[in-house]
Amino acid sequence: MFMNRDRSAAAAAAPGPGPAVAPAAVARAAVASGAAATSSQTCKRAAAAAPDAQPVAKAARKQPQAEQAPPQHEEAQQQQPQPPQSNRDAATKSLIAAARLGGGRHKCLAALHAALAELGEAGAAGSSSQADPQSALDEALIAATQNSDPGACLAAVKELLDAGAVPNQLAPQGSSGSSALPDGPALHAFLTKPSRTAGWTADQHTAVLAALLAAGACAVSSDPRLKVPLHLAAMLPNAAAAEAAVAALVAAGADVDAAQPATGLTPLHHAAFNTSADAARAAVSALLKAGADPLVADASGRLPATYAASCALTPRVGAPVVEVLTNAVAARWQQARQQLTQLKEQHEALQACTVCMAAPRTTALLPCGHFAPCAGCATACKQCPVCRAKPRCRQTIHLS
Numbered sequence: 001m002f003m004n005r006d007r008s009a010a011a012a013a014a015p016g017p018g019p020a021v022a023p024a025a026v027a028r029a030a031v032a033s034g035a036a037a038t039s040s041q042t043c044k045r046a047a048a049a050a051p052d053a054q055p056v057a058k059a060a061r062k063q064p065q066a067e068q069a070p071p072q073h074e075e076a077q078q079q080q081p082q083p084p085q086s087n088r089d090a091a092t093k094s095l096i097a098a099a100r101l102g103g104g105r106h107k108c109l110a111a112l113h114a115a116l117a118e119l120g121e122a123g124a125a126g127s128s129s130q131a132d133p134q135s136a137l138d139e140a141l142i143a144a145t146q147n148s149d150p151g152a153c154l155a156a157v158k159e160l161l162d163a164g165a166v167p168n169q170l171a172p173q174g175s176s177g178s179s180a181l182p183d184g185p186a187l188h189a190f191l192t193k194p195s196r197t198a199g200w201t202a203d204q205h206t207a208v209l210a211a212l213l214a215a216g217a218c219a220v221s222s223d224p225r226l227k228v229p230l231h232l233a234a235m236l237p238n239a240a241a242a243e244a245a246v247a248a249l250v251a252a253g254a255d256v257d258a259a260q261p262a263t264g265l266t267p268l269h270h271a272a273f274n275t276s277a278d279a280a281r282a283a284v285s286a287l288l289k290a291g292a293d294p295l296v297a298d299a300s301g302r303l304p305a306t307y308a309a310s311c312a313l314t315p316r317v318g319a320p321v322v323e324v325l326t327n328a329v330a331a332r333w334q335q336a337r338q339q340l341t342q343l344k345e346q347h348e349a350l351q352a353c354t355v356c357m358a359a360p361r362t363t364a365l366l367p368c369g370h371f372a373p374c375a376g377c378a379t380a381c382k383q384c385p386v387c388r389a390k391p392r393c394r395q396t397i398h399l400s
Helices: 002-013 023-049 053-062 072-079 090-099 105-124 133-144 150-163 186-191 202-214 229-233 239-251 267-272 277-289 304-309 318-351 375-380
Strands: 363-366 393-396
Touching: 090 105, 090 133, 090 150, 105 133, 105 150, 133 150, 133 186, 150 202, 186 202, 186 229, 202 239, 229 239, 229 267, 239 277, 267 277, 267 304, 267 318, 277 318, 304 318, 363 375, 375 393
Parallel strands: none
Antiparallel strands: 363 393
């Protein structure tokens, strides 16, 4: 009985059986476990059999990709020569050509209006050009001053100035077409090559000059040859035009004695070898009237009269100019004598006695030290005529 009781207790103390597991599931788990183990062993054997596989793969990844050859059509495009860019667009060329056009003011203005419209359209379209619209206007203004037709020249200059051209700009060098333009601003360009305006009247010449000056053209600036406008105006072949140009430039602030740095030539020197006798005399007279000094020499020490005397066309040209300059030099010497006489009189007046104003002063009063009276007036003076101090003694001064 006790043995059965122990068996029952042992049976009660033992854990109960778990849920039943199907044999098929156990078999599948075992097969899967074995397959995984087999696969792991296979990978290890493969890695051991090929130890250099991983470095080779890394090296393959590090190698740069081969450059792809460009397509054949791209090579053909690169081999085709590019067309050279024009230094000036068609609109600028048309504007310069219109500014030079003769045949009357109406014909020139019609061409200018068409060229300005073309220039505006090119700017609105964003046309790539080395010359911007402002540069085109400035170059066209210089070209307009070279127009040999007086009516067309004046009309073109006014039209371009109204359009915004700046009269003090230089034409850019090196571009096509600019070599035909003068290398100075518009005012210098107008006065350059005076034979072009030889047939103009003085009023026609003065009208263009006045338009440029009214627009702000500088009357004292130098061109690349270091000439100011007055140097060029003095060589105009028209006597009335030369005289009017000199007067207008002087009124605008030009220096009548402006000398070129290298040669020292003044406007009078340039006027002295003007090839026109009447124009030379008119220019010299206008310059002298404006205050030019006929005694200013050039870098070689030669006066304007020397240039006139050595003129190749003497006496037809040189003699009249020499006469004018000689008279100017004589008048200048007379003026110098008058100034010297005035200075001498002023000096004598300063040396006269301050009391009697007749005898020279010879005495200094002490202690004030004023050198004022003569010997006679110093004895009679009870007070210094300058500071009213009572003199204690008198000292005679001997002037050598």
